[in-house]
Amino acid sequence: MWAQNSTHPETMEIQKLLNEIQTWKDKYSALADEVSTMEKDTLSIQSLVDQLQNSVDNQKSKIGEYEEKINRNEQEHKENIRIMLEENGKLELQIQHIKETSEHLEKETENLKKICSPGLIKKMVFKGNVGNNMSSLSVKHQIKYPVNGGSALITFQKPSVAQQIIAAQQHKVNVDECWINVKAEAVELSVLNSITVSKIIFNQPFLQMKKLECNRTVLITGIPDITENDNLRDLLEIHFQKPSNGGGDVQDLVYCPEGQHTVALFEDEDDGPLRE
Template identity: 25%
Template sequence: MDFMSSDEEFSLVMEPLKSSEETLEGIQNLISNYKIQCDQLVHEQTDLANMIKDSKKMTQDCKKRSIKLAKSLQEDKQSHQEQMDSEMERQGMLSQEEFKLMKDIQEVQAALREEEANFEQLKQQTDVFTIVPEKTVVFKGKTCDAGDVPMFDMTSRIVYPMVEGTALITFEEEEVAKRILSMKKHQVKLGEECHITVEAQPVQLILPELVEIHSEVCPQRILISNLPEMDMETLLDRLQLHFFHSKHGGGDVEHCEVLPDSGTVVLTFLKDNISKGLTEKEFHDVKFPKKIHTVRVTPFLNGKIVNLKTKMTVCPRTVLLTGIPRVRNDSLPDHVEIHFQRSSNGGGELEAFLYSPLGQHTSALFESVDPKKEQL
């Protein structure tokens, strides 16, 4: 048998209470709360609208400021670019000025070097003239125009190497040489049944047309002239001995030589500037074996060619004969010379004849004795 528990037997049932919202007071409170919330929402909406308005205004201000800043930045950029362009142009002008200045400096330096070279040359020329002892000069000639003054002239001596089997003939008349050249081929008889054929060709020489020589006084050499006639070896020994002694103003002699065809002697000292004192005195009494003779001491000039112009000249009276074979005939040169002397062969009177046989090396010496003539 089942028994019910005390809880099941005694249960308490209570009616539910009505909510406070369903009461008038609760509703009024709720409405008041909603009204407060609504007022808060309206206030928040107003604040939000104001904030939106402020944000729009701020945005517009920022936009205007951005535009202004962008414009200012563009202007600054343009101004900076203009400054850069101006600076680049200025740098270019400075570079051009610097280049021009460098060029001017180089030109000035070149001109200065040229002036220094000219000054040195003038100084050397002055030394050439001032080192020569002064003399009293009395003019006894006649005056003439400046254009009539003869220019410096010189005689050419040309060594002409001859080819083997050739000959050179110089005629007295130019017309004879022209005639021989125009005939060109010539048969020269060596006997009754023997002859050779030679060819006449013009002789071309290279002659100096203009020669400029730069001269300067040599500090170690002297030129001794007015020498006595005696044995050359004894003469050189006496000169060296005299100018060796310091009491005569001399010093150690390095070399002593005779200048060919001049009758003068060149004395070279080991030290510089000894020659200056000797040339200032000019005349010196030298003791020779039989007597005391007065010699003259003058400066020795070193010359250097600084300008040389040449021209090709055809000898008007000399003819070159080529093609002369090797012939066992000692009278061959005589036959050739006689052949070109005969007028029947177109020849004429000869002034000179030079033969260079095969197997030998011969040189001819040409000397100009007249602008229109040459001497072999």
């Protein structure tokens, strides 16, 4: 009867301890589950952190590439702008040069219009060369040759002297105890050589031009206006008459001072210019 008494103090104490042990076991099990869950969550979070870090690294790499590309494009853009500005400056200089050249040519044209009249000023002569289907005319006419300021036309007695002067090109002339440098050039004339007229197509003549080089006349350019015109003309004639300067007997000299224009008249490549 005593062994079945559940109210024995020792039995109750043991039961209480057992209950507390079970309670702690349950709490430990619950904590273990929470720790396991937290460990899983930690692994998941670490995986997300790694993914985010990889994404950030990729973005940084792309940003670096974009910045490098932008810097490269900016440098290329600056270089293109520099080249464009440089080319624009060159074009402006060329435009300015063209304008100045155009203005100079317009002035020269106006001066030539004042001193030169177009067309032939000597009648053509029919020489009698007639064929069955065609007739031909040979012409000889006077040619106006404009002379700009600061230049002279010198006609020598001998063609060989003119050729020597042209071959030397540069000449030093003594003018009033100083020296001036002038240049000798050949005188070329574009002339109408012949006109061929067809009997069938009479209103369409064939014009043949040729370029002649004067045998005895030389163009001297680069003459500065440093003394009186007559004095300078005489000094030029004296200089080019001297054999020591490569010259010879001068038949005629047409001098045009700086700032003026004149015209010489040629009838034949063997002749010197006539005074107009």
